Structure formats: C-alpha cells, structure tokens
Amino acid sequence: MDTLYGSAPLPVWERPEPQPRAAPVPLSRAKIAATAIRIADAHGLDGLSVRKIAKELGVGPMRLYDYVVNRSELLDLMVDAVYAQIAEAGQQSEWRSTLLAIAHRTRDAALDHEWFADLLGGRPHLGPHALAVGESTAAALSQAPGVRGIDDLQRALGVLNAFIVGALRREITERRTARSTGTDVSAWQAALGPYLTRMLETGRYPTVARLVIDGAHLNAEETFHHNLITILDGFTTRPHT
Template structure:
C-alpha cells in the first residue's frame, strides 16, 4: 500500500488491521504491543525480539509480520501505547495544571517502563496518542502569560521537552546503576563522602561546597517537581524582551 508521496508503506497507524484468520490464537496490534511491553519491562529493549514475542503469544514469528513490518514499527506501537496512558492526565482546566499533570504522568510512565526513557528525545513520535499528548501540552503552554506567539511557544516547548527528557534519563540511569552495582545513591554518597569532604576543605571549590553543605537535598520526585516548576515560572514570569 503506497502513500501519495512515495513507495513507502503507510504508517502502521493508518494501515487497517489484517483480516481475522481461522487460527487458534487471535491477534491484534494492541495485543502484540501489550506483550512486547511486558517483555521489555522485564528484560529491556535488548531482550526484545519478534521471536520472543511470538513465543509468548503462542504463534509463529512470521505471523507477527502481518501486523508490523519491522522492529521500528513494533517500537512505535509500544511507545504510543504508553502515550495513551499519559494522555489521560491532560484534562485540566488551567494551563499550568495541565503541563504539570502531563509531565508527572510522563515521569510515572518512564518509571513503570524504563525502556520508554530510551526512546524519547530523538525524532518526534507521531502516533495518535503521542500527538494527543503533544497537542495538550502545546495548547496549554500557548495560554501561559509569557508565551505571546509561535516563536515563544516553540522555545517554551523546547525547554520543557529538554528538561523532561534529561531528567527522566538521569533518574532511570541512576536506577540502573544502583541495580547493576548493588549500591544505591545513599551508599555511593557515603562511600565517597570522606573524599569529597577533603576536596571541599581545600577551598578550591567554594560554590560547590555551598551547594553540598547548604543546599536542599531533594529526592528524585521532589527534584523533578521543583525544577519543572522553575521552568514554568520562567515561561510565565520572564517573557523575552
């Protein structure tokens, strides 16, 4: 099935589901995506393959290619399934509450599905639920007092996206490091505490010392909300001159 622009196949979201077959196991793209998500949650993206998904579903691997033509399409379906959960948070009456809710829902989704953090931040996701989240976010930010036109909106969206992606990847990376090393962040800090104290006592790092000694030590959730609020305050209170 060709598009009007090239011989490339239509995106997976525009192709109709294959006709039901007289087979012991009924399939659908939603069922395939749900199974792939369960496997990725348990084993990560490196442990995900069409063969493993087919085995989990009790079908032959070739049957899955009736529904997705390659791994990229499979990942697209998985990501958009997660975005469907995030989209449910975007129903708020006030712009700031909408942005906060969507960002928090995105964080919760990434913590539930760590592989999701590996797939965001690159090329835009264009599935229907990803577009719905993008629409809700852009529509909300367009109502912020500091956003006065399309250029301001693009900058605001860019700043918000950069923060969310960076914060989630950092948090997920720390979780993975704790699992792989058997040392959580508190134990790591305790182990390196004496060294850091000696370095700060040299007086060569006075600003870092202030941050370590006098700064607030927030947990990951508190830090995410605090930094997100800082960004929204900047969008609202400090319009570009």
C-alpha cells in the same frame, strides 16, 4: 503500492488491521504491543525480539509481520501505548496544572517502562496518543503569560521537553546503576563522602561547598517537581531575545 509516501507502505496508524484468524490464536496490533511491552519491561529493549513476542503469543514469528513490517513499527506501537497512559492526564483547569499533570504522568510512565525513556529525545513520536499528548501540552503552554506567539511557543516547548527528557534519563540511569552495582545513591555518597569533604576543605570549590552543605537534599520525585516548577515559572514572563 503507490501511497502518499511514494512506494513506501502507509504508516502503521493508517493501515487496517489484517483479517482476523482464529487459529492458532487471534491477534491484533494492541495485543502484540502489550506483549512486547511486558517483555521490554522485564528485559529491556535489547531483550525484545519478534521471536520472543511470537513465542509468548503462541504463534509463528512470521505471522507478526502481517501486523508490523519491522522493529521500528513495533516500537512505535509500544511507545504510543505508553502515551495512551500519559494522555489520561487530560486538560486541567489551567495551564500550569495541565503541564504538571502531563509531566508527572510522563515520569510515572517512564519509571514503569524504563525503555520508554530510551526512546525519548529523538524524532517526534507521531502516533495518535502521542499527538494527543503533544496537543494538550502545546495548547496549555500557549496559555502561559510569557508565551505570546508561535516563536515563543516553539522555544518554550523545546525547553520543557529538554527538561523532561533529561530528568527522566538521569533518574533512570541512576536506577540502573544502583541495580548493576548493588549500591544505591546513599551508599555511593557515604563511600565518597570523606574524599569530597577533604576536597571541599581546600577552599578551591566554595560554590560547590555551599551546594553540598546548605542545599536541599530532595528525593527524585521532589527534585523533578521543584525543577519543573522552576521551568514553568520561567514561562510567566516574556523571554529576552
């Protein structure tokens, strides 16, 4: 079929749903995505397969290909369903509160669906809800005092997105490490505390010592919020070129 994309099929967002069939059970892309999300939440992306989704839905695996042509489209649907949750943050009264709400909603979504963070940081997500979140983010950031043109906006978006993706991946990596080792960060710190004390007492790492001894020891949510505030503060003045 010739489309705007040559011989490739239209994106899943632009293809109509297949004609409904009552037997054995009615399906929709939303229902398939919701089932896939439940499986990925429980078993991760490595544990996600068309066969498992079909079994949970009570249909044959081949029937799912009427709705998605491959795994990439399935992941697109799943990701956009999560962006729908993030989009509920909406526009706030001013640019900072909007960006804070979106960033914290994104963190909440990633903690609820850890696999979501694995799919951030690559090519942009272009589903309708992802685009809505992107529009809200860009529109809010364009109102920051230090963002005075499209070049400033592109740089600011890059900085903000890099922070959010990096922070979420770090936090989720720690959660996974704690589960796989049976040792949370407090126990890990306690185990290595004597070694670190001996190293710092050598005097070779004075700045690290200041950070360890005098720095604030915040939990993950506090760290995310405080670092986010620092990023947003940087958008109040025009960046140096």
